[in-house]
Amino acid sequence: MGRTAGRSPEETRRALLAAAAEAIRVRGIHASLDEIARFAGVSKGGLIYHFASKDELITALVRTELAAFQAAIDAELDPADTAPGRLTRAYIRAVLSGTDDEARESLALITQLMTLPAVAEVARADAERIDAALAADGLPEDVLALVVAAADGISSAPLWGGSTNTPADRRVAERLLHLTRHPQWWESLPWPPSQAGS
Numbered sequence: 001m002g003r004t005a006g007r008s009p010e011e012t013r014r015a016l017l018a019a020a021a022e023a024i025r026v027r028g029i030h031a032s033l034d035e036i037a038r039f040a041g042v043s044k045g046g047l048i049y050h051f052a053s054k055d056e057l058i059t060a061l062v063r064t065e066l067a068a069f070q071a072a073i074d075a076e077l078d079p080a081d082t083a084p085g086r087l088t089r090a091y092i093r094a095v096l097s098g099t100d101d102e103a104r105e106s107l108a109l110i111t112q113l114m115t116l117p118a119v120a121e122v123a124r125a126d127a128e129r130i131d132a133a134l135a136a137d138g139l140p141e142d143v144l145a146l147v148v149a150a151a152d153g154i155s156s157a158p159l160w161g162g163s164t165n166t167p168a169d170r171r172v173a174e175r176l177l178h179l180t181r182h183p184q185w186w187e188s189l190p191w192p193p194s195q196a197g198s
Helices: 009-027 033-040 044-050 054-076 086-095 100-113 117-135 141-155 167-181 183-187
Strands: none
Touching: 009 033, 009 044, 009 054, 009 100, 033 044, 033 054, 054 086, 054 100, 054 117, 086 117, 086 141, 086 167, 100 117, 117 141, 141 167, 167 183
């Protein structure tokens, strides 16, 4: 079975990446190239034409997932927002947008793929890039750490059967966004907390 009629090489490549994601979700990280090719509706030779090895395919899949996340952040950037914390606000909105099913599938896929050292290295480099961009976003370090950790924590709820779309989650997200606009409130709190009453 060769290339599907009417599908461009780029469309075939995207179909192969989507099939790899689905095969890994269903079969786990050890899904074979044969299984991935079947999910994509191409021959194994057709798959190998686009990706010479399973490692190359999985690395491309991870890069695609990471690029999609960056695109989600970029899409959430408000052109009218020029204040410090602009990127962090886009990050919060991107992390907490989408459906629980989308979040669960993406998180589960990345979690499975992170067991491979080459994938972990690609993900680590991407995380460092995002962390550096957020660090240069103009927010105090403690405020940045708090809002990013809270948003990341809420976004992981679908992995455990929870939701990111409850009224309480939306209120927390609004408060995180508010905190990025008014970080002086957090900085005015006494730190470390008083030991009185503990």
